[in-house]
Amino acid sequence: MHKLLRLQHHKHTGKKLPHSQTSFHGLFFLFIIGMFFIAAVNRVTADNLDVSAKVSAVLPTQPAVTDPSLNNLSVSADQIAVNGSCEVTVPALIITIWRGDTLLGSTVCSPLGLFSVNVQLINGQNIIYSKIENITSDFGPDGQNVSITFRLPVPISSSGSNGISKITPAQQQVSNADEQLPLQLVSQSDFISIVPNQEMSFTFEIKDGDSPYSLSVNWGDGTNSNYNYKSPGIKTIKHIFNKLISSSIILKITDKNGKVVTLVLGVSTSLPFTPALTSLNGKSVYRPSRLTYIVAGYIFVGSSLIGLWIFHIVNNPSSRVIKRPSKRRVRVKK
Numbered sequence: 001m002h003k004l005l006r007l008q009h010h011k012h013t014g015k016k017l018p019h020s021q022t023s024f025h026g027l028f029f030l031f032i033i034g035m036f037f038i039a040a041v042n043r044v045t046a047d048n049l050d051v052s053a054k055v056s057a058v059l060p061t062q063p064a065v066t067d068p069s070l071n072n073l074s075v076s077a078d079q080i081a082v083n084g085s086c087e088v089t090v091p092a093l094i095i096t097i098w099r100g101d102t103l104l105g106s107t108v109c110s111p112l113g114l115f116s117v118n119v120q121l122i123n124g125q126n127i128i129y130s131k132i133e134n135i136t137s138d139f140g141p142d143g144q145n146v147s148i149t150f151r152l153p154v155p156i157s158s159s160g161s162n163g164i165s166k167i168t169p170a171q172q173q174v175s176n177a178d179e180q181l182p183l184q185l186v187s188q189s190d191f192i193s194i195v196p197n198q199e200m201s202f203t204f205e206i207k208d209g210d211s212p213y214s215l216s217v218n219w220g221d222g223t224n225s226n227y228n229y230k231s232p233g234i235k236t237i238k239h240i241f242n243k244l245i246s247s248s249i250i251l252k253i254t255d256k257n258g259k260v261v262t263l264v265l266g267v268s269t270s271l272p273f274t275p276a277l278t279s280l281n282g283k284s285v286y287r288p289s290r291l292t293y294i295v296a297g298y299i300f301v302g303s304s305l306i307g308l309w310i311f312h313i314v315n316n317p318s319s320r321v322i323k324r325p326s327k328r329r330v331r332v333k334k
Helices: 025-047 169-180 290-315
Strands: 073-075 079-085 094-099 102-108 114-120 124-133 146-150 184-187 192-194 199-207 213-218 224-229 233-240 248-254 260-269 276-280 283-287
Touching (some): 094 114, 102 114
Antiparallel strands (some): 199 233, 213 248
């Protein structure tokens, strides 16, 4: 290593000169190798490496509490706001509302410890409950069941000549459509995790109803998008969030018959320097960003160079101090 660094020696004393008078070609060579190492690590990480490790966020300890006034409630509208209280943590927890195994919507717990989610009801009794989870999909205790009954409005009938009420064929067709083929908008994820200024993809499924369909999306950052689909099935939409938010996005789909279904999902925001939350084999995991690996590479190279320099100083004390010739004058007796 000393030969590679080309450490110079004093031509008279034979002692090593200080680093200010030493060639640094060897150190420069090591620096270039380090840069190639950083580039190689960055390329492999970005293109070929799947990180399967999971670093859990703060684990929820308390269930989300749904407003008890909603229990045993009967309504005539197919949408209702489910609200209640939740545990406050940093980062904020996600509240999801379920009917059996069907996700009805989600939102982020507010700093005041409150939540509110607009959910879609089906005709008849809806037994719903809340779940609380962190941004790494670790669930806390489930909330209590709440029963909400929705009844379809009775169609307006027309009276015949004999005074007997009749339901028109058009009214019967709409009623049958609502009961037999309810339009559904099913999300593939409980909530949406984003990194500002990076494109994100959101996958959902359109089920039943009558095609074609129109979808409107309120992204929660002041922008809206509209999409048209000719058939049901799994769909994917993309969006770039240009500013930090922690709210919800609202998806509203309408089929040919005018049936409308709304799905509200919570949005969790990650900073660019922190690991981005992704999905791997159906589970949420952390995937470190490219910037993280670049910084780690610089730290590795810098630490290596400093370590070599300290090793040289410790093992070669003569290179730290150079004895200079004495300037003391000597008097000669005559």
